[in-house]
Amino acid sequence: MKCIKVSCEKETEDLGSKLGKIVKPGDIICLIGDLGAGKTTFTKAFAKGLEVEDYVTSPTFTILQEYEGRIPLYHFDVYRIEDVGEMENIPYEEYFYGDGVCVIEWAELIREILPKDYIRIEIKYIGIEEREICFEATNESYDKQLEELLR
Numbered sequence: 001m002k003c004i005k006v007s008c009e010k011e012t013e014d015l016g017s018k019l020g021k022i023v024k025p026g027d028i029i030c031l032i033g034d035l036g037a038g039k040t041t042f043t044k045a046f047a048k049g050l051e052v053e054d055y056v057t058s059p060t061f062t063i064l065q066e067y068e069g070r071i072p073l074y075h076f077d078v079y080r081i082e083d084v085g086e087m088e089n090i091p092y093e094e095y096f097y098g099d100g101v102c103v104i105e106w107a108e109l110i111r112e113i114l115p116k117d118y119i120r121i122e123i124k125y126i127g128i129e130e131r132e133i134c135f136e137a138t139n140e141s142y143d144k145q146l147e148e149l150l151r
Ligand SMILES: Nc1ncnc2c1ncn2[C@@H]1O[C@H](COP(=O)(O)OP(=O)(O)OP(=O)(O)O)[C@@H](O)[C@H]1O
Pocket: 006, 007, 008, 009, 010, 011, 012, 013, 033, 034, 035, 036, 037, 038, 039, 040, 041, 042, 079, 105, 128, 129, 130, 131
């Protein structure tokens, strides 16, 4: 695991957009962090890096939002899920194991059904503009991507 302290929103965005530039089809990015930590801010920049042109901040009740980019972006926000069984209402496996890249806000709420491997990004609130962002990879391929992102 590697943690970085950022001191403003732009630094979070730079990390997001850089990751968006290096991800590959099938990649899974799990975002963890409290309300207002910066998960959507990170995702928005990630979308930009992925060349998504029509990103809109989705209403909180939208669990899945799909975007066209360099590769398709499937943006999940599962905050409203009370039971992981509710995920059966969407064909999530088609997305998790598809050719796009999945970004999952509040991924810990659906831990049981997450794919085996993913990049885990935890954003912790430190101060009004300061955050600590911790990156973790579950396999070697994701490890290489993180090395490229953080070097
Ligand atoms: N360094 C920073 N990184 C990210 N966001 C920051 C930073 N500094 C300030 N902010 C502000 O913090 C807020 C983060 O909100 P955001 O919607 O991204 O959080 P979130 O984690 O998605 O919350 P939620 O769980 O409610 O969806 C924004 O208003 C953003 O401007």
